Amino acid sequence: MLKRTCKVGYSLPKALANKIGVTYFPAFVRGRKYATSLLNVFRSLAVKDFDIVHFNVVPSWINGRYMLFNSAKISGASTILIIHGIIQKERILYDWRTMFDPSVRRFGLNSYKGLASILRFCKIADKIVTYSEFMRTSIVTWYGVNRDKIAVIPNGVEVRRFSDCDSELTLEGDPAILYLGDLGKGSDVLIQAAAKLRSELPKMRLHLVGWSTPYRAALERMAKEEEVEKHVVFHGFVLPEKIPQYYKAADICVFPSRRDIEIPAGMTLLEAMASGTPVVASNRGGTSEIISHGENGILFEPDDADALPKAILALHQDSGLKKTISHNAFKTATKYGWEKIAEKYISLYKHLRE
Helix, strand or coil, X not given: CCCCEEEECCCCHHHHHCCCCEEEXXXXXXXXXXXXXXXXXXXXXXXXXXXXXXXXXXCCCCCCHHHHHHHHHHHCCEEEEECCCCCHHHHHHCCHHHHHCHHHHHHHHHHHHHHHHHHHXXXXXXXXXXXXXXXXXXXXXXXXXXXXXXXXXXXXXXXXXXXXXXXXXXXXXXXXXXXXXXXXXXXXHHHHHXXXXXXCCCCCEEEEECCCHHHHHHHHHHHHHCCCHHHEEEEECCCHXXXXXXXXXXXXXXXXXXXXXXXXXXXXXXXXXXXXXXXXXXXXXXXXXXXXXXXXXXXXXXXXXXXXXXXXXXXHHCHHHHHHHHHHHXXXXXXXXXXXXXXXXXXXXXXXXX
């Protein structure tokens, strides 16, 4: 029987708290409140008050979680570590030849220290959780972890938050195409697609919602060079409470990442699907584990310059296909509701304590 679970993260506490005892310890809190919270967790570990200590990020020295992980092991609590993604620089760090390449020296000593921490905690954690089979294979390959030690539990989504949203927002365009996320993750592919579609879809508008100012400047230049600047609208950073309105207001959501490492979790993908907005996504990472091409979304190969424009055009011109994909996308999203994902974690917790 589980006594309490200390969840170091942000996604699951509310769903888990309805089923088991949970102590939520935030990753970052300013000032004295954080130190007090950390001290209380250490005290609970000292009296063996936790069965499970679940880390949503790799522990670091900066905020005390490195010591927290070691204290959890000493207390006899089971430890779980979530790995969110394999980043490109880790692949570079594994190649000793790059140590002599000036173009990658920017990673510096801290990058090697970070990689060493990941390898250490992957080794000593009782269980590792990741979001897709693609990520599990990546962790086995790059971190040398035994496959059986890794559990695949997909990301979740607050379905009602996105499905029940009454959007007061109107996005210009016919169609209004939405990209939401880090602007460095394939937005240029979408601008290239716009250049090919402008004659067939003269009223089309691309709405880019996201951060990364350096990328925005480059994308603005690219839109001008491709002569589609009037078709592209930059919205910048949007507060989380406003995001469901953008999904609802869009005709099509596009996720054009060209690299596997950029889409390990599919959180924004699930949010769009929960909104019932048709999705077009690159066939990278774990996306194909969520989307079945032509059923609940459209997949395209980002290396194929014509694939994305064709996918957008097909959805816009075929109202029947658009309606079917929208309906099936919502049905898929309901399978990833946080209550259902919480049950998977509870099963994992119980298995660890048997």
